[in-house]
Amino acid sequence: MTSGGLLQKAAEQQTGESNLAPSSTPSRERGSLGSDQTQSLARVFGLIAGGMIIPFFIVMWFGGVFLGENAGYLSAAVLLLSAGFIWLFIGRPAPASSSTIAIGISFLLLLSSNFAIAILFTGEMSLGEIDLDEDDDMIVVKIRQNGGSGSYDASVSITHGGANAYSSTMDLTIDREDGQGDYGWIKIPVSEFYNGNALPSTDYVMSLEVDGNSWTRTLDANHLTRTLTGVDVSAAPSFSTQDCDGAKDQCLRGVALGVAAGLLGSSQEYIAPMPLADFNLKVTMTYEGSVAIDYPSVGVEHTVATWDSSGGAYGSGNANIGLDAATMKLGGSTEASDVNSQIILKEDWEDVGYGCYELEIEGTNMLPWSDATVDQTVYYVYEETNRDDSGQYTSESWVEVNSC
Template identity: 40%
Template sequence: MSNGGLLQKAMDQQDDTDGVEATLITAESTPSEDMPISKVLSTLAVFALLPMVLLMWFGIYLDVIPLSILYPLVTIITLVVVWRQLDIGLPASAGGTGVHATRAVIVAGAYAVMLASPLILGNILVGEMSLAEVEFSDDGSTMEIKIRQNGGSSTAVDAQISIGDWSTVEPLSINREDGFGDYGSITLTVSEFYQSNALPSNPYLLTVTVEGLEMSTTLDSLKLSRTITDVQSSTAAAFSTDDDDCGTKDSCVAGVVLTAWAGLDTLGDNPPAPMPLAEYTLQATMYYSGSNVAIAYPEVTVVDTIASWDSSGGQYGSGSAIVGDWGSEISLEGSESDVMLNAKYIPISDWDENDYGCYSFVVEVTQQAPWASTDSVVSHTSHYEYAEEGAGGDNPNNTDESWTKVTSCD
């Protein structure tokens, strides 16, 4: 065999080896082509579409991370997970072994549709504007009006608002969203439009007009009833049979429990209805024989169901109480407890006047504008006869003391 023949044979063998290696390299650098389209779609549904849907519905309840950060973050994380699940691969320039072009195009198209759909639908399918919730702050000082419109504009427009004879113009932007969709809100100060209690004969009708569209609703009467129209007063005697208190008497008055009510006038002699958002001051005084002060209770201030007063170190109870939440009653506490009355009474030894005779218990409630006319006072007076009467026990000289409600002290 000639040198030329050997050289040619060696070159042919080298060419065959290079071809096999090139084929192996090409096969190794191309991702698997045999993944069914159903797996691609199911992976996108579970790892891409589902997290985005959950975020749209429940993202508003995640106060820790703003949605403006959460949406891009979830998009990136799900894209990485989908990319790995479908084994799409990385280009050689990034240290990978190649990209499966078909799967990459499907994933890119799916994410483009998901990200663009809200914007496209928002521009094409703009919802009808409607008056939604009207919510009061916890202390009742402000009222938030929500106007809903899915896909509405964030550009501010004028909203004409009227409540009865009162009106104002406020800017409205559909720039918020929650689980019910897109909305804008307007906040009003209640004292600006409050006039009187929201009774059936005097409802508060809210009307909002935006670009010619008029929307209206009747406001919550409980939230807008804050003017005290009825006050009541009452006392109850705490009795003692202790010789240290009563001496030779079989029983005697140890003190009185003072009670006041303030709220909305009801039928008959029933206690007034509670007003949880009423603000007022209450003055309670018990007089003896006309104008002589027997008990001058500290002034009571009521704000947002919390009644407070100067307890004078426990002489007048705890100095606070809840009123207007479940009822209109205010127990004006004293320093001593009575089991039978389940209340604290003011001992007779603390009265400035404690002789036998007629006593008048006066409760006065004062409110300031706008809740009532300037220096408006609503009051109630109840009368009681304090007396020694009868003879009891084995000794005919023994007597009992009584505390009896009467119609007047005339």
């Protein structure tokens, strides 16, 4: 019994050990399988990094330089091709496999990164400079947005002295760049909203709305003051001490004509220059109802004055007015040192004699700024002076008076 019992127990223990031995094999297989899966995923992530992420950012960077906005389409195409190539290269795993899921998630994250980058690096839209393009005579309004792009509707309205002068909707595209960043612009022709001078106190105010942003600015009054409101004229005498009639020691040789044209000041005495005004000037001097000097009509466009010089009888036929001052000398046939100007000789006047002269200037605005006319008349008396003991006059004078 004892011997049989011991043998039986030994047999049972041996059988139990043999039954336990095979159970260790599945555990080792599972460990080996987990290690293989980890290595496979690491390989997939390496392929994603080298085959998707790096090419994507290379294409996005250089494509943005050479293709601009179209670089996004190229980046998406590169991502799709790269993802497909990696999936084929690793043996086309099942859609629900960890490798396929990793490739898909990487594709979606990279594809959406374009939008994330745009949000992070696109600045807030702001109103930039407002300038005048003098060549095309347009108000240029810049809208700035660093990193921005695309097209927008820009709603513009302008008032003059509180009254509506202009309203329009324009296309705005952020497609330009300067030292301050990215911007787009809109251009508004001045002729489409000009309704009179901004100076001295009737402002033009612009309101602008773009993509939910609103701005209001007062436009530069100097750019929008173009209607002639004041003119003046003068005739400075030039005297000679030679070749005078009779026993005169001094006689009138001629007159130097000068004009002023621009914005009449509130004091009614000062005329300010208007560099952007366009107008015509006509100067005429009469003697007792007869024309003495009929100066050629002078046309002024943006400070440049021109007229018919009649072969040098009226100077060079060109000058400038309104750039630095509202005054200008009108040319004549002869230079006179005593008045530092060209003069129209008395012998060239159409009618001449002692008495009162009316000198008139008429300024007519050019369309589209205005068609209004302003004028001014001054008076001069030409007479003999300084009678000697013998009753002879020894001099002549040319003096401005209030009226004839």
